[in-house]
Amino acid sequence: MPDGMGCSVNKPKPVTDARALVDSSTRILLTSHRKPDGDALGCMAALDAALRRQGKDVQLLLLSPIPSWYAFLFDRLPPILGEGMTVDQLTAGGYDLVVIVDTNSRNQLKDLAGWLDKAHVPVLVIDHHATSDHLGRVEITDTTAAAAGVLVHELIQSAGWSVTPDMATALFVAVATDTGWFRFSNTDVRVLRIAAQLIDAGADPAAVYARLYQNFTSERFALMTTMLDHMSLHFDGRYAAQYLTAEDFRRTGAAYSDTEDLISECQRIGSVQVAAIFVEQQDGRIRCSLRSNGAVNVRGIAEQFGGGGHTNAAGTFLPAPVDHAMSLIQDQIASRLPDVP
CATH class of the missing domain: 3.90.1640.10 (inorganic pyrophosphatase (n-terminal core))
Structure with missing residues (x-):
């Protein structure tokens, strides 16, 4: 090339x-x-x-x-x-x-x-x-x-x-x-x-x-509600983590492409400064999308694992299982968010 x-x-x-x-x-x-x-x-x-x-x-x-x-x-x-x-x-x-x-x-x-x-x-x-x-x-x-x-x-x-x-x-x-x-x-x-x-x-x-934005399928809406059921808040509500498993897609009938922009839902919470969604892929890997309001450079986190993007919006792939991938990212966010003990 x-x-x-x-x-x-x-x-x-x-x-x-x-x-x-x-x-x-x-x-x-x-x-x-x-x-x-x-x-x-x-x-x-x-x-x-x-x-x-x-x-x-x-x-x-x-x-x-x-x-x-x-x-x-x-x-x-x-x-x-x-x-x-x-x-x-x-x-x-x-x-x-x-x-x-x-x-x-x-x-x-x-x-x-x-x-x-x-x-x-x-x-x-x-x-x-x-x-x-x-x-x-x-x-x-x-x-x-x-x-x-x-x-x-x-x-x-x-x-x-x-x-x-x-x-x-x-x-x-x-x-x-x-x-x-x-x-x-x-x-x-x-x-x-x-x-x-x-x-x-x-x-x-x-x-x-x-x-x-006014054209959701019922399957995508079901996937969004499932994601919100899986949401957890950390570090005094400053970090929101969400996940979806392969079973969630089978159960709702949603497509993997239906995850676009779902991460923004948890950013409606006033305390959230950093958000992540972890999506189990068909090949077993975990796709992680990250968003920030400027408190953390999420591109720097994604690049640690071979990904990339922008300062406030980035993504990468992580090894399974989901809880391990979530732990990897939470550790990175803890080291970057101010005043996290």
Whole structure:
């Protein structure tokens, strides 16, 4: 894999280099991290449309199933690596450019990382996370951006490409979800200005909100109530821990993708400064998602176990069983929260 050029979108060179890669390509593979969120999927949908409008042949690829409420972003759901598309089919695809949005981490790419090592295809990365394995030949990276959608929008604007209402909706999903509907601390003037431009271009905030947050299935609601039943508070209520087992998914009929944003429920408690949810995976590992109000750098905790993310939102995988994984994280939080004996 080529060495990456880690550059900020505020500098002209990475955008120019990205344009050169796109201009010289004909068949593009466009993907993001496993367990994709609204930022990842919004970026994929918007870039897919933008690149197709430039005459490019684009193949979208997912690395795991998506939450059902994001399906409206796509005319047809993209294939999932290992299910709708095999590694051999990737090799036979004839791609001359790979675009990766919202991650620069090998651990987030599953089997795609190994394929990239062997394929020797140029890679363009567009990402806003601090965790970086420098996967791209060209990298548009900016950790001050509230969402990868900010960087995708700025690239589209710099390229002079028009933004259709569907593209505006997809990018609004990206920036709205990664800012917690503009209430997280990463919300700034930059992202609010972009949100306004997207509304001008045809995004409908009320319609998007209804699709994302007023569209629960009964199975997801049952999973949420189960998670809340499993919640425990520690350190005078400053740390909230929640967990879900494989049996919980079987009993409720919920999908693993239904866990997105459930962690935010316990953050409604006024005393909670750090939150974690531990989800037992089908392969036995424990996926841990971490959130903080700024009291603790949770990216530092996740990186201790091979994960990463942002200062206030991060994640990693941990060894089973659930209680062992919970103990590992609680020890880390105890050492970082002020005034814990």
